[in-house]
Amino acid sequence: MKPKTVDKxxxxxxxxxxxxxxxxxxxxxxxxxxRGLGHIxxxxxxxxxxxxxxxxxIGPQLFNSLFLLVLTMIITVPIGIGAGIYMSExxxxxxxxxxxxxxxxxxxxxxxxxxxxxxxxxxxxxLGLGFSLLAGALALTVFNLPLMVRIxxxxxxxxxxxxxxxxxxxxxxxxxxxxxxxxxxxxPIIVSGTILAAGRVFGEAAALLFTAGxxxxxxxxxxxxxxxxxxxxxxxxxxxxxxxxIWKINSEGLAPDAAEIAAGASAVLVIMVLLFNLLARWLxxxxxxKFTATK
Amino acid sequence: MAQTIPKxxxxxxxxxxEWVGKVYTTLCVLFLVATIIAxxxxxxxxxxxxxxxxxxxxxxxxxxxxxSPEGSPPSFGAFPFIFGSFSTSLLxxxxxxxxxxxxxxxxxxxxxxxxxxxLQPVIELLAGIPSVVYGFIGLSVIVPLFRDIFPGQGLGVxxxxxxxxxMILPTMTTVATDALASLPAGLKEGSYAxxxxxxxxxxxxxxxxxxxxxxxxxxxxxxxxxxxxxxxxMVIGNAPFVPRSLFESASTLTSAITLSMGNTAAGxxxxxxxxxxxxxxxxxxxxxxxxxxxxxxxxKL
Numbered sequence: 109m110k111p112k113t114v115d116k117x118x119x120x121x122x123x124x125x126x127x128x129x130x131x132x133x134x135x136x137x138x139x140x141x142x143r144g145l146g147h148i149x150x151x152x153x154x155x156x157x158x159x160x161x162x163x164x165x166i167g168p169q170l171f172n173s174l175f176l177l178v179l180t181m182i183i184t185v186p187i188g189i190g191a192g193i194y195m196s197e198x199x200x201x202x203x204x205x206x207x208x209x210x211x212x213x214x215x216x217x218x219x220x221x222x223x224x225x226x227x228x229x230x231x232x233x234x235l236g237l238g239f240s241l242l243a244g245a246l247a248l249t250v251f252n253l254p255l256m257v258r259i260x261x262x263x264x265x266x267x268x269x270x271x272x273x274x275x276x277x278x279x280x281x282x283x284x285x286x287x288x289x290x291x292x293x294x295x296p297i298i299v300s301g302t303i304l305a306a307g308r309v310f311g312e313a314a315a316l317l318f319t320a321g322x323x324x325x326x327x328x329x330x331x332x333x334x335x336x337x338x339x340x341x342x343x344x345x346x347x348x349x350x351x352x353x354i355w356k357i358n359s360e361g362l363a364p365d366a367a368e369i370a371a372g373a374s375a376v377l378v379i380m381v382l383l384f385n386l387l388a389r390w391l392x393x394x395x396x397x398k399f400t401a402t403k
Numbered sequence: 404m405a406q407t408i409p410k411x412x413x414x415x416x417x418x419x420x421e422w423v424g425k426v427y428t429t430l431c432v433l434f435l436v437a438t439i440i441a442x443x444x445x446x447x448x449x450x451x452x453x454x455x456x457x458x459x460x461x462x463x464x465x466x467x468x469x470x471s472p473e474g475s476p477p478s479f480g481a482f483p484f485i486f487g488s489f490s491t492s493l494l495x496x497x498x499x500x501x502x503x504x505x506x507x508x509x510x511x512x513x514x515x516x517x518x519x520x521x522l523q524p525v526i527e528l529l530a531g532i533p534s535v536v537y538g539f540i541g542l543s544v545i546v547p548l549f550r551d552i553f554p555g556q557g558l559g560v561x562x563x564x565x566x567x568x569x570m571i572l573p574t575m576t577t578v579a580t581d582a583l584a585s586l587p588a589g590l591k592e593g594s595y596a597x598x599x600x601x602x603x604x605x606x607x608x609x610x611x612x613x614x615x616x617x618x619x620x621x622x623x624x625x626x627x628x629x630x631x632x633x634x635x636x637m638v639i640g641n642a643p644f645v646p647r648s649l650f651e652s653a654s655t656l657t658s659a660i661t662l663s664m665g666n667t668a669a670g671x672x673x674x675x676x677x678x679x680x681x682x683x684x685x686x687x688x689x690x691x692x693x694x695x696x697x698x699x700x701x702x703k704l
């Protein structure tokens with residue numbers, strides 16, 4: 109065969125594969141939204157689930173997911189940015205630095221179920237937190253930290269060297285240079301990366317089965333005292349998140365409309381992930397324009 | 404007022420600030436290191452007590468075919484789970500690798516502009532869809548489909564591998580795309596200058612040069628598939644036997660842990676055996692990381 113013919117065939121095959129992947133995504137999203145959107149209503153989003161009757165909602169689960177997300181990010185962001193700054197600015201090439209890099213790499217490839225089991229052993233049992241939001245948030249922190257470290261490192265590395273050197277040449281200390289010159293420039297990358305990481309937290313379930321637990325107590329949404337056991341804000345209560353709920357009703361759903369609830373909850377989850385994605389893109393671009401002189 | 408502050412204090416403030424910054428970031432890194440040490444210690448101490456305290460034979464656990472921890476006498480043969488994990492993740496990689504390499508070639512070599520604007524966000528979205536949603540789709544689309552076409556319940560290795568292949572597609576594609584994008588332009592231009600067609604250039608120059616990096620993506624995908632828990636658990640059927648066909652119910656290390664860990668008492672032999680499964684999972688993670696490092700060392704880019 110002539111090389112030109114082979115070239116055309118190969119190109120056609122590759123284009124077909126790319127089109128297939130796009131169709132796959134459209135099919136997946138279409139399936140989830142078509143199956144699920146019909147079931148989403150205000151009462152579905154706000155009411156409590158029913159165990160044996162039809163018509164249950166996902167209110168507490170949705171709230172738990174969002175609250176857990178906030179808790180996790182409060183813990184993850186400062187530690188992740190700190191460690192990222194160290195890796196990018198303070199770590200000198202040495203055996204120790206190589207070891208730390210290996211640690212970050214290993215941590216990022218640990219299966220989330222292992223992180224969950226570790227949480228069960230150390231946080232739930234050993235530290236006595238019980239199945240709780242706090243244990244879940246800490247497990248997710250472990251799960252999310254490597255990502256955060258990498259994002260920060262990437263952001264700081266993208267700062268032009270001249271800008272960093274100019275700041276140092278003005279007599280600013282290293283820490284001042286990092287916090288007031290480099291971090292603002294790196295911020296768009298860090299922020300959009302953080303939002304994407306948050307999207308992952310939102311959909312995570314395996315690590316939460318053994319830390320935040322698989323049940324929610326009856327919540328009283330008028331009680332905002334974080335120390336009261338029925339308060340939604342109490343970080344020491346067990347909490348089933350949306351993703352865990354989907355898993356649970358798929359494997360042991362007893363409600364007659366379990367399939368519809370799973371479809372509706374999946375649609376909510378996917379819509380949230382889409383929103384996180386769009387927000388990350390938009391905010392990243394917006395901040396990039398604001399902090400740099402580009403149009 | 405500012406002038407009245409002695410110079411020395413100002414200098415000291417800077418010193419303190421610098422010190423605080425350094426200590427803070429170091430503590431953050433130490434937290435990471437301490438976490439991983441604690442994880443390895445806790446998982447290993449429980450996982451090893453199956454062998455040291457309960458005197459289960461290591462080879463029985465790794466090679467035994469019968470898993471009935473509550474039976475009398477109990478037997479702890481975890482080979483069906485190990486087999487299930489390897490077969491699903493390798494099959495998934497086999498399905499996903501060609502697709503992802505094609506996708507990355509499409510994005511970098513064929514239509515860079517369209518690829519970056521359209522296919523890249525598609526891949527990122529695929530990566531963002533939570534694993535339980537993939538499991539739900541597998542359960543409500545793939546399993547009924549397989550039940551109609553093939554003999555059996557539809558649950559099994561094939562369904563698990565198919566769901567996993569979609570889940571690891573983004574991981575592989577991202578790594579492959581980065582590799583192709585970082586290839587020096589001179590190499591390709593040289594090939595074109597010799598009169599080679601685009602496919603000849605891709606096939607003879609681009610792929611061989613980026614092969615270690617492409618393999619890195621594949622290994623990372625396998626690692627992700629190996630550790631994935633819930634999506635697989637939903638579609639694989641969870642029978643602790645070595646399946647005789649792709650459409651027969653099977654089980655993986657992760658699905659066995661997911662289903663049984665909550666129902667066993669801490670300290671019991673059954674519970675410890677589950678921790679041994681977790682330890683195998685952890686050891687495999689190390690193996691994957693080292694394969695990736697080895698491949699990166701061989702990369703010529």
